[in-house]
Amino acid sequence: MIVKIENAVKNFGEVNVLDDITLEIKEGDKIAMLGPNGAGKTTLIRAILGYYRLNSGKIEVDGMNPVMHRTQILKKISFIPQLPPPIKISLNDLINYICTTTGVQKESIIREAEDMELDVGKNINKPFFKLSGGMKQKFLIAIALARKSELYIFDEPTANLDPKGRENFYHLLKNLDERSSVIYVTHRLEDLKGLTNRLVYLDIGKITEDKKIEE
Numbered sequence: 001m002i003v004k005i006e007n008a009v010k011n012f013g014e015v016n017v018l019d020d021i022t023l024e025i026k027e028g029d030k031i032a033m034l035g036p037n038g039a040g041k042t043t044l045i046r047a048i049l050g051y052y053r054l055n056s057g058k059i060e061v062d063g064m065n066p067v068m069h070r071t072q073i074l075k076k077i078s079f080i081p082q083l084p085p086p087i088k089i090s091l092n093d094l095i096n097y098i099c100t101t102t103g104v105q106k107e108s109i110i111r112e113a114e115d116m117e118l119d120v121g122k123n124i125n126k127p128f129f130k131l132s133g134g135m136k137q138k139f140l141i142a143i144a145l146a147r148k149s150e151l152y153i154f155d156e157p158t159a160n161l162d163p164k165g166r167e168n169f170y171h172l173l174k175n176l177d178e179r180s181s182v183i184y185v186t187h188r189l190e191d192l193k194g195l196t197n198r199l200v201y202l203d204i205g206k207i208t209e210d211k212k213i214e215e
């Protein structure tokens, strides 16, 4: 079991955003996570990553509490956030930083970026935040896919991509190790055809549907 969530409750002030969520993610689960805006998808993901402390219930990633063992669990997870962070350093510095901290090879990042049709060379000295929205997304995808992880979490990473960019990304996802687990937040289930084997639907902080998807 890579992720085990038991009766997770998260409130922001008076507002209950995660309402008694129970979910287990096994090795090889490729989950499409759907639900309306404000349902709590990003909050649930941030709780799995250890950014939020729950009000009650528990989350374990590989048996560890993600809040207490943030550094260890983040080593196992490749994550693409819904909104790119405002990183001020250049692509070159960012690549070097990631290679040093995660052990990923520079060439792997460049190769994934090329597959996403992002010209890293041309932008290598540009600060990350000065890339276009789609280019940022492509770069974050390249980094996430270059890292071989037990769990991949993609929070609507294709929202800013042009159709070709989306197609390239879905194509690359086919190469993920079948033992790795994926949580893929999307509003476009049809795009994930053949890439997911489970559907989890979240609505107002509750899981209202959790079912297998047949190929």
Ligand SMILES: Nc1ncnc2c1ncn2[C@@H]1O[C@H](COP(=O)(O)OP(=O)(O)OP(=O)(O)O)[C@@H](O)[C@H]1O
Binding pocket: 012, 017, 035, 036, 037, 038, 039, 040, 041, 042, 043, 044, 082
């Ligand atoms: N840090 C925060 N502080 C206060 N409220 C928050 C915070 N983060 C999220 N919320 C609230 O929690 C609710 C769920 O937000 P969340 O971002 O998890 O939704 P989502 O399902 O990811 O939606 P979307 O499809 O729009 O991305 C919203 O009402 C939001 O305003």
Ligand SMILES: [Mg+2]
Binding pocket: 041, 042, 043, 082, 155
């Ligand atoms: Mg969200």
